[in-house]
Amino acid sequence: MQSVRCCFSVPSMIVCNCQLYPIRGKVKRECRRAERRWKKDKLHVSFQILKDCWHRYQNTVKEAKREYFANIISSNCHNPRVLFRTIDTVLNTPLNVCLEVSPEICNDFLNFFIEKVVTIRALITAPDSDPSVSVPCAAVFTQFELVTLSSLEDVVRHIKPTGSPRDPVPPQFFKEIFPSIQQYVLDIINSSLSSGVVPANFKHAVVQPLLKKPGLDHTVLANYRPISKLPLVSKVLEKIVFSQLKDFLDENGIFEKTEVLVFGPSGPCESSSVVLGSLEVYFKSVVTDLGFKLDSDFKLDNQIRAVVKSSFYHLRRLARLKSFLSRQHLETVIHAFISSRLDYCNSLYVGVSQSLLSRLQLVQNAAARLLTGTRKREHITPVLASLHWLPVNMAAMRPARIPVDLALQMIQGGWDEEPIGGFDSESDISDIEDPDYCPPH
Structure with a gap:
């Protein structure tokens, strides 16, 4: 029986840019010409010419890729959807792997x-009500x-x-x-x-x-x-x-989704601790609203865990593109993929335990090291200050209380003697230094 070939798609990191082909073709022909010359005479000088041609070819491709990404990032710096789709296409270009089937x-x-x-x-559980029994419907x-x-x-x-x-x-x-x-x-x-x-x-x-x-x-x-x-x-x-x-x-309001979250005075609440009546079936320990995961004990550990996991995933992907991007464009992409996740609803992080906020800080530190090339053992605080990136805990408090100028001065270790707008006295500053301080909502 004659077999057929079945093609399956798997990802691979390949950049296909039709604008790159004319330039690349010219340099590639030079490489092939130098290769044929070296194979013919086997001279050291011919081999050196071949190496130079090959390095020039690699640099040409890299520069073309850099220019290609720069144009896309510059024109879509405020459109994260396009940036995500472009980078995803670059890193996950499908390859046809043919299998004999x-x-x-x-x-x-x-x-x-x-x-x-x-x-x-x-595994789907049967409904409690009998589906054959007709129920009066409003619409x-x-x-x-x-x-x-x-x-x-x-x-x-x-x-x-x-x-x-x-x-x-x-x-x-x-x-x-x-x-x-x-x-x-x-x-x-x-x-x-x-x-x-x-x-x-x-x-x-x-x-x-x-x-x-x-x-x-x-x-x-x-x-x-x-x-x-x-x-x-x-x-x-x-x-x-x-x-x-x-x-x-x-x-007709039929498509509305109902979820019930119970908050207790101390610690999480189970549905058995309160009488919910008909709302019992809608009880959830964690609910997601506008992409933010909220738990009943308000620790926000589920939200922070999801942010950290997603951020490190994108950091690993962006690291593969660093050699093709200038620092300016790399910073733009990092803001779109990482900073936007750390800043989303960050005012809700006020009052969260420092151990959880430190996990978000690790993400920001890793993003700063990727952008600046800072080594792992070097101090990250001066790097964050040079980038004008607020630490996570200060960024969470800033919408409620701290102006940007004062926060940057706090990172650098001091501030002006004159109070900055938004602070009436030194007591306001001492409140911020208090670890139990919680700004009013």
């Missing part, structure tokens, strides 16, 4: 994914609305051009020719919405296994996750249905 291996993948779904469903969604041509054009314009290998035409080409076929697509979409039936072809997905993380053993099925690729028109229908359902849930 057979129908038996495909069946193994199929059985493995089916067993995984069955296991997950078995009922009875019918989808037909979409207009302008609404359909807007959905197609913003949809990501990805689809299934079984699509009649590539997704990008579909978007380009959509003006000539838009009426036919509109008829298909509205026919499905009015009848409440999804065409059978829209339900057929091509499942592609992808490695969960780079470097995992590609022969172990558990290291893959299934990615379902639906037809592009099916995704258009899915977005229209989602939009109408979401509008209905928002208008």
Whole structure:
């Protein structure tokens, strides 16, 4: 039986820039010319010329990469989403690793994914109420609305051009020719919405296994996750249905999420210590609101743990790009990826134990060392002062009490004799030195 080749995507650090090719091609041709000359005469001078050409080639590529990143960072310094997507693309450019597979291996993948779904469903607990018993509802969604041509054009314009290998035409080409076929697509979409039936072809997905993380053993099925690729028109229908359902849930207040957090006078509170009644099912020991994790004992250890983990992860990634970035652009990226995480809702850190704040301080110290190249055994306080970075504990207090100028003077070990704006007397300064000081909210 003839085998087929199945391609899987794994990440690798490769920079692909079409603007780099003309310059790189010229220098690379010089390297090949010098290499052929050295192989022909085997002279030491030819070998030295080859080394010089190779170093010039490496420097050319590095400079082109530096210029490429500088343009992106400069134009998107206030857009962290673009910076994250760019750096993620650079560090995780997919490589095609071709594996010799057979129908038996495909069946193994199929059985493995089916067993995984069955296991997950078995872990889902059954609801307490009987689903067959009808419950009176304040609002009922009875019918989808037909979409207009302008609404359909807007959905197609913003949809990501990805689809299934079984699509009649590539997704990008579909978007380009959509003006000539838009009426036919509109008829298909509205026919499905009015009848409440999804065409059978829209339900057929091509499942592609992808490695969960780079470097995992590609022969172990558990290291893959299934990615379902639906037809592009099916995704258009899915977005229209989602939009109408979401509008209905928002208008009737059905989509609201309820979580109950109980605060006690001393230490965390369990749900059994208070009578919550119908709210018992919504009790949580930790809730997340606007990306901030809040616990019942208000120690904020879960939030700080998440910030530290995420920050060090991004620091390790940024360290791989340091050789391609100038100091100015590296500082911009560090502010976007690290400082923004340390500063987010940092006024809530006032009163948190020093042991937890010290973990956040380690993140800031590591970011400063990465930016300035400071060694691990060197003092970090002068480095933070030179960068005008407030330590974490002072940054947390600054929104409530401390002006920036005074905080920087405190880092450097002193301040002017005259009080700085915001402080009425020396007692205000002595309050800040008090470890039990908590500014008013």
